[in-house]
Structures are given as C-alpha cells and as structure tokens.
Amino acid sequence: MKKVFLSFIIAVLVISMLPFAVSAEEGTADYGTDLAMEQEDAPFTLETPRNLKAELKYDEDGLPYFALTLVIPESVREINQNIIENEEPYEGINCDEISIQFDYKVNDYDWNEGPSMYWNTSMSLAEYLGGGYYEYRPYEEYEDDGSFKIEEQNYQFRAYFYTTWGYVDDWMDKEIVSDFSNLVTIGNAFYYEGASEWAKPELDMAAGYGLIPESIRNKMSEPITREEFAEVAVLLYEKMTGKKAEPVSPNPFTDTNNPEVLKANKLGIIQGIGNNKFDPKSLTNREQVATMLGRALRVMVPDADFSTEGAPTFTDEEYISSWALEHVKYMSKLGIIKGSEGKFMPKAVTPAEVAAGYATTTCEQAVIMSTRIYKAFKSE
Numbered sequence: 001m002k003k004v005f006l007s008f009i010i011a012v013l014v015i016s017m018l019p020f021a022v023s024a025e026e027g028t029a030d031y032g033t034d035l036a037m038e039q040e041d042a043p044f045t046l047e048t049p050r051n052l053k054a055e056l057k058y059d060e061d062g063l064p065y066f067a068l069t070l071v072i073p074e075s076v077r078e079i080n081q082n083i084i085e086n087e088e089p090y091e092g093i094n095c096d097e098i099s100i101q102f103d104y105k106v107n108d109y110d111w112n113e114g115p116s117m118y119w120n121t122s123m124s125l126a127e128y129l130g131g132g133y134y135e136y137r138p139y140e141e142y143e144d145d146g147s148f149k150i151e152e153q154n155y156q157f158r159a160y161f162y163t164t165w166g167y168v169d170d171w172m173d174k175e176i177v178s179d180f181s182n183l184v185t186i187g188n189a190f191y192y193e194g195a196s197e198w199a200k201p202e203l204d205m206a207a208g209y210g211l212i213p214e215s216i217r218n219k220m221s222e223p224i225t226r227e228e229f230a231e232v233a234v235l236l237y238e239k240m241t242g243k244k245a246e247p248v249s250p251n252p253f254t255d256t257n258n259p260e261v262l263k264a265n266k267l268g269i270i271q272g273i274g275n276n277k278f279d280p281k282s283l284t285n286r287e288q289v290a291t292m293l294g295r296a297l298r299v300m301v302p303d304a305d306f307s308t309e310g311a312p313t314f315t316d317e318e319y320i321s322s323w324a325l326e327h328v329k330y331m332s333k334l335g336i337i338k339g340s341e342g343k344f345m346p347k348a349v350t351p352a353e354v355a356a357g358y359a360t361t362t363c364e365q366a367v368i369m370s371t372r373i374y375k376a377f378k379s380e
Helices: 033-041 072-086 127-129 197-208 225-242 259-265 286-302 323-332 351-356 364-375
Strands: 016-019 050-058 063-072 093-097 099-106 122-124 134-136 154-167 172-176 184-186
Touching: 050 154, 050 184, 063 154, 072 127, 099 127, 099 134, 122 127, 172 351, 197 364, 225 259, 225 286, 259 286, 286 323, 286 364, 323 364
Parallel strands: none
Antiparallel strands: 016 050, 050 063, 063 134, 093 154, 099 122, 099 154, 154 172, 154 184
16 A cells, blocks of 8 residues: 655645745765665665745735745656556555655754744655645744744755655565755845854855855854865856856766856866766865865956965975965965965875864855955956
C-alpha cells in the first residue's frame, strides 16, 4: 500500500501581497554514511528543486504568512506518477509518494527551530501540485501574529524532495533525498550573524552596499570555501559594474553546478584545479584570495594602474606562489589585504600549519576585502 506523509491544507484567500528579494544559492545535502549507502542502492535519484521563491502575503483576516513556490523537474513528476499508479513501481520494490520538505530559519535560530505554527513543514508532491504553494506561518499561535514584527526579522528558506522505499515483503525504511534547492532570504537586508566585533563596522557597510551573499550571512567568522568566495567575487563584480554576470556553458567542472562559480569562471576570476575539478568545498588561503580579487579588479576596471611599485615587501615572500605574487603585492599596496609583523602569510606550508588552519580566510574577511575594493574603485 502507498503511504502518504502528513500534509497541510493551504489557505488560498489572499487580500494583499508584498514581494521581497530572493537569492539563488544551491546547496548539497549532507548525507550520513548509512543514507549515502541507501542512496547508492536506490531505484532512482531525485533531481534538485529549482527556483524556490517566497512571498509575504496576508490572509482574509489580515494575518501574515509566507507562500513558498518552486519548480518541480519533470523527472520528479514522472517518478511520483509511476509510484502513484503502480503498486510495485519498480521490480521487487515498494515506494512512498514523493514529498517536499520546506526548511525554515529565523534569525539566530537553528534550522526548523524558530517560531512556526507547524512542527512538520513538509507536504506531498501531489498536494503541492494541487495547491501550487506551501504556506509557512512564522508564529506558533494565531494570537502571536502581532508580537513578532516580520519586517524586522530575517527569514531563510530551502527545500528538498524525499521519499522512503524498501524491498517487497520487507520494511520501507530506506530514504531517497535530493540536494537542497537554492536558498531564499527575506527580510532585514542588513542581517548577518556570527561576526567578530572588530568586523561589524565594515560588515554593516558591506550590507548597505549589498555585498554579502546570502549563503554566508549566518557564518561570518567561519572559513570561506572556494565556492563561497566565488559568490563574493561575482556579487562584487555585479554591484561595481551594474552588469549581470552570465555562467560559462558548457560547465567545465564535474564537481559543481553552482551558477556563481560558473559566472566567476567565465569572467576569468576563478579557475579549476585540473581534471575538470573546481574543488568547491575546500578552504581558500590568502594568496588565492589576493589572486581572485586581483583578477576581479582587472575585469571590473581594466584601465586602472596595476603597478606594484611601492608595494610592501614581506619576510615570507619565498612562500608566495609565483602566479600569486603580483596580485599579492598589488592588493597589499592598496591596503585591501594586509600582512602582520612583516609577514603576508600566503598559505600553510608545514603540516602543523595545515592542521591549525593557518592562512585561511574567513567569510567576514572576504566580504570586508570586497567592500574595500568597492569603496576604492566604485567612482572610477
């Protein structure tokens, strides 16, 4: 027998609508070892939900809620229809209908821990197709709706498909889970969290310029990955030039389809590591950051003076890679990236430095460097 997950009746009476900005940062689900093995043995895989959007709306009683919509890939529709129409849709295997999980995050709460009228924020794919959106109410009781000023909060949403399956005459205790959709952020444009005290004045400035990508707003003091830094660089390019970057096509990488990475590659800001790999989740070091920012500047302001005359010298220049040296010197000359005690600290060299995370760049440092470039060159 088919099993259908809990779902909710969607209210459709709407008297007003207020659109908000939407981000488009795709993510990868973090599977545990057991789930990863289940995915390998599964009868099918689920494509990622696309183009997740959120709108703040009000029902006929004037109560606020968020209407979440997304694009369902045709392959997911076909798989679900096969499951609905056939008792044994795959030989020797039973499957539940596909459901959509809508994750939410409010301010500093963990995912799915903030104020919500529903403890379960999922619905079956069939019911979503019937209603056209999912309704998230950001308060626990109807009486609480006025105590939480929505316009002053920061909300994030993401979604993924999931189902359970099992062999005939056995338990249906295995899962198939898609990757996360893009991340949607609504609310206070100046919101970020996890920042160091020293960084907050420049981060406030960065927020005002619109230079903080949605994907790193809640992890400012954590090390930034290559993928995330590409997002910082592309956002800087678009704000500086007023142009919309386009992704390279076809995708030259086999380990990422992040559109911001593909945009940065087409602009010449980032490159791969060889063998059609980009290594999106690895951390950046200071010489890589200097190089990517230097390349970005040459794209944004090609007529600028890129002379390194007068740039500081560092006692650890021997450890700066030859391909990065000119960029390091230029960024240092501008004061975008600064050394300490005569050293630039380009990268980890010894095993102990690698283990200690030496010379990595944090999200807040990356955004601040981007902001300094914006301030220095925007008017040129």
